[in-house]
Amino acid sequence: MQNRREFIKTSAAIAAAASIGVQFPSKLMASTDTNWHKSVCRYCGVGCGVMIGESGGKITAIKGDNQNTINNGHLCVKAFYLPKAVHSKTRLLHPMIRKNGKLVETDWEEALDLVAKKFNEIRKAHGGDALAFYGSGQAETEETYMANKLFKGCIGTNNLEGNPRLCMASAVGGYLSSIGADEPVGTYEDFEKTDLFMLVGSNTAEAHPILFERIMRRKNSNPSTKIVIIDPRKTPTDQIADLHLFPKPGYDLALFNAIAYVLVNEGFIDESFIKAHTFIKDNEGQAHDLTSYKEFLNDYTPEKAAAISGVPAADIVKAAKIFGNSKTAMTLWTMGLNQRKRGVWANNLVINLHLITGKIGVPGSDAFSLTGQPNACGGVREGGGLCHILPGHRLVANEAHRKQVAEVWGVPAGNIQPKPGKHTIAMFQGLNDGDIKGIYIMCTNPAHSLPNAAKYWKGLKEQFVVVAESFLPTMTTEYADVVLPAAFWTEKEGVYGCTERRSQYMPGVIEPSGEAKWDAFILRDLAKKMGFEKEFAKYETAEIIWDEYRGLTKGKDMDLMGATYNRLKKVRGLIWPVPTEEHPGTYKRFTDGDPIYDALPAEKKKNRRMYFYGPKAKDGKATIWMRPHADPGEPTDAEYPIALTTGRILEHWHTLTMTGTAPQLNRAAPKAYVEINPVDANKMGIKNKDQVKMETRRGSLNIEARVIDRPAPGTVFVPFHWKETPINVLCSDIFDPGSKEPEYKVAAARITKI
Template identity: 40%
Template sequence: MNLSAIPLAVRTTCPYCGVGCGVQATPLPDGSIAIAGDASHGANAGRLCVKGSALGETLGLDGRLLHPQLREGGALRRASWDEALDKVAGGWRDIIAEHGPDAVALYVSGQLLTEDYYIANKLMKGYIGSANIDTNSRLCMSSAVAGHKRAFGADLVPGCYEDLELADMVVLVGSNTAWCHPILFQRIVRAKEARPQMKLVVIDPRRTATCESADLHLPVKLGTDVWLFNGLLCYLAQHGVVDAGFVAAHTNGFDEALAAAHVDCADPLAVARACRVDPRDVLDFYAMFAATAKVVTAFSQGVNQSSAGTDKVNSIINCHLATGRIGRPGMGPFSLTGQPNAMGGREVGGLANMLAAHMELDRAVHRDTVQTFWDSPRIADRPGLKAVELFQAIEDGRIKAVWIIATNPLVSMPDANQVQRALEKCQLVVVSDIVEKTDTNAYADVLLPALGWGEKDGTVTNSERRIARQRGFLAAPGEARADWLALCQVARRMGFAGFDFAGVHEVFDEHARLSGYRNDAQGSPRVFNIAALAGMDRRRYDQLEPLQWPLRADPAGAVEGTPRLFGDGRYAHADGRARCVATAPRAPAHLPDADYPLALNTGRVRDQWHTMTRTGKSARLADHVPEAFVDMHPQDALLCGVREGELARVSTQWGAMVARVQHGGGIARGAVFVPIHWSGQTASDARVGALVNPAVDPVSGEPEFKHTPVRVEQFRVSWHGFILSRSELNLDSVAHWTRIQGRDFARYELAGRNAIADYGAWARQLLALVDGEADWLEYEDRSAGVYRAAHLVDGRIEQCLFLSPRPDLPSRAWLAGLFGRAGLGDADRVGLLLGQPVEKGADTGPTVCSCFGVGRNTICEAIRAQGLRSAAEVTACLKAGGNCGSCVPEIKKLLLDTRVEETA
């Protein structure tokens, strides 16, 4: 047996959500990468969601930024690393000399590894001397950070994932966990199946996939979370559920917090009216919470992304502190982070108002500790500009240079058109990215090629404080370099010492040593402490196993983690007590009015991630939700004059976009939902960030992504269509388009306002077909405005185009299957002209289960033919739902819809 021929799996960590799943990546002889879950990893025990399972499909180099580029005369040209780094260092040095350190800024990302984050923070705060470094984590987790610091004295997450399984009641607030954290959600579902008495409550304005497994869903009005939890606090006090002994021994501020809650929320009926929820459901929730000692309240973006986000967080924490339900197994407030290393960035001070190792900018002793450890020439002595105000300062000219790393703010920021104006005016824009063409990169003066997942090496920290290794298993493509290395090379060119590292393990070692430096000097040790990992050489660093901080070494030198915090009743405030924080309910910053009568809510879809630069490469991930949509109540759609399936313009006072109307069934009147993922690279006009208002939480600086007044109106077009093409197309002449990645082709959804005089000539021009002798099939019904055409090469389909005045066009799933065939038969050619398959069962329908590629029609036909009655039976028959489980709610809905059809 040739052992050297057996592929070796590399244990690494998924780069998507904050669950931080362990992954085994195995390079195969054909150059592909086999992806599997790491059964030994505590976060996921071998399971992966569909995005994680598809990681191997996203590693191709198409579209990668492989070489440094400099902009000259409006155009980018290839440059050497030395030339590019000299441009960055020289530009920053000159700007600082003329305008001071606050004239430059870094804008970084939760996609960075901890070591990258550490070097960026060290350079900016310790050597340049400005705190103008902020991160896209400001957009998703900063309210949780601020709430933790107010309540606990530091940014500390009390519990661990196991608590979700040990709890007798799990409350999910502002989190479509089934789609956004599917591995955690499946842990909850399995625990509930094992213990049916376990309760699941979902608090969300929308009826999402998560609600399908809930015992109770509270569809609260957007922005009313503080009313609900203040009301719960009052209810707990009124019914004698407050743990008076715990409150007296371990907290301050309870009386003030309760008094503030009583002002508006003492009456559950008043709370129900404010939240627009059935009073019986409010009382049921309050009674369940009061009667259940082991409660975990997990919250995410629906809580954080608000101009009252920090108060929402503290209103939740207050209820746990009041009842003493914290620090023990199966109970506590739990922040579910959105990005893979949002927690790691917080550990190294990645936010503009923090220092490294959980130290504070506003404390002189902390500034001295960090500066002394770094032996740096200066230290920032005041908070820097948070994300929204940072880009406003760029537009105002106060910031002359910005270095953007691993994020795409022109898509993800609120008031994104303002970000565009800022970058247009900025003297020096540097962008480090793995993708060559993004909305943001179009305004870069310097582009630096970075390492992507599978290439870079370092650590990340997940939502339960678990530090894990992200290991490289692919060679660096082109001239791509690690972000920490590029930052160090710029720092050295600027004349700064302290940036000579032999490898990433030395960066981690410095980070670990700082966490323990002077940690007990004030008699109140900082909780974040990973000094037990200091001193690791490259080999030990490579072998590092996942561990939850704070860490300690036992007498034998073995390092142990800490699953839960606060079990001893001691918190990180100087007096050891937690704080109950008075939270007064308040309305969102901007309310609907006659011009903008609806409230816009934004969020994610199941199979995509951020701006799709990675997930957008996977054909199976693209099939589930192929284009941007606006989900709205049918009565609101009627009032707005728009219809399901048609395009609509969605606009606010900050910007506009175009999306397809749908009625998902889970939207209350007065609200609409639009996903965040589409950019200028994937659609002609679908950046929802351009619509979002720039209002922020006054404490955290987190923007209000969940409530922007909006108007929806018709987007009138003359025709609808789609193209499937093996070659890329230029569609600038089309009024509206969306690009979707297929397995062997690109798919384009189209709509136009122009009158087409000659369909054939127009189609050939659009498809860039110049061969007059090409194998060309076409069907035209001019009176009906219907046109179909296909271009074949050697009997194999190369392109096809379908047009109609109506949006209900033929199935893309059936046509996609034709692109996988070596040649088309007569029946296929006839089907192309008819606009539907001749063979029965050829159309599998839109994808439901992306893990196994199972379509809606396939599932419905199996339900009818085999009398399937449960999701488990569907899984046994078709595999659908048998991997990550995130499609199970949709399967349950199909089961119900099919039964309704049978009885109609």
């Protein structure tokens, strides 16, 4: 919102800039005709508040919302170029159908008729489980909700997944098994209160830049704040590190246990917290006492962990002592911990450190998972957008849960299947095998982003594929039989829920481009054409969908009853539980100030400061897990001696459908490269900018070498954004047996100079 005073300030700045011969592009572009609308950034899971500048039906500028407490007016460089994505030439404007091998323009009627007819034929001939839906952590909560109702409630299949399976599933599994409830206990507010940031498998500076700024500000204003990084690669985040441990990719589980070993043996643990608030369990779920936990840890001395992980024992002790001596501590993690064959265990072991020291549930202390996508938490984890869950942290396996949801959906309770559907990798394998004959893919690009991607192109080629997308072409639309133009961010309203349990409203400020339609309405109209007229008749506005979903959260640990559209339009988001319209939202769960905790009877809170009331917790207790070390799924060997790890860079996002529309970002980061440590490069005779051949057991590709002291020797890193160099084809699709999340972060590779 730009008031007069701000405008004058801006004008003065422009004048000052003009006087020295340069201009502020954002401020000059945002002329006086611009209307500013409060919204949320389209990119990562941080949830930065943006002001969208709209003028004459076009998005002309984006600036940070200085009233939003997440980012205080700051944004990263990606966000600045979002208007280019909205009005890009690559926007898909009309429905398209593949005819004689080519996608040709058609109208909505024909396109949806075809999809409805095909889906109904498949359903009739092969049953509902021959259909599948693959969604996105970038879809709005309302969109995922519509898909959920259509597939789980009406078609009657739980084959409904989303790409958060590829990034956050291990964190969900970790939280559920450790503290009994998904998502963090605290919020970003803890960043300004903590004495230690331990960043595990997170390149915060590039993947969550605005949170990194907050970490830096905390360190600047409070220089005693410590930063410890655990990551096989030195990243731009290292500019503030006090200590960096470099475990070999996939060999850090022993390291976490060794840190616990030091904490236990140096007297840093909080025995009274452990006693009152936790169970201790072994890998089979058997209960143990503290003594046997200590015995278990004796197997993980720093020396032993050093031998496994490659991190010097002295550094492990040092990190543990920093953790123990810090009055408060935040552990932040992302894909480095999640995209692993034992991602859930890795999450458990990190949360253990907070449970044994009592560094949880107090200001400045938390085990805090950073989410990658803007609505992975809101739409998919909370909204039930995976094959085993239902809206409002419910489970398909739970009969009462199925009943509650079926009632609200107005479908027979028996429609929702009790058995979880196929998880992401199984789903795409199902397409390969022909078990799944039709799939609806919304707002994501699996042909590019799946691990071992080429393996799954077969099924996409052979089966009936519908893709609802805002951009064309993507690697996935190459395989589509029908492509439906989806309205993009700023062209539709809806809610995004970010990393810190905060739900924020986004307005639709311009008309959809071309014939594009809102995804939720595409699904609604498809449902009607499939014969579910009655079930989908009521969904005329986004608010109706949101209100129905909101009703399903009533009384749940993620209570959103107080988050009405009316209220969300005024405030900068609300942090659940927020049970009533008067409630301000909750900073810390499971403790004083949490409305659900406060309402608990006094005897439950006796002798304790936290009560873990989440759906998977018993007796209000969290669980300290005795998880053994496990090696990665594909260790390096003589044939493939180098560990390949993949990730992201600041300038780009995912598969480039959005950031690829800004020439400036393409110039800054034009193509893929492999980062090779100079030690390794020397051995292999590789020079900077040489073309090299990278091979894994799944394929090979040619790529430019960047010889740089970032990955530790023995490890190489490739960003995954470019379809010209799709590194995911080389990634391993081995997945965590618990979370079903694939191990993108470790593959055995070899490199040769071309």
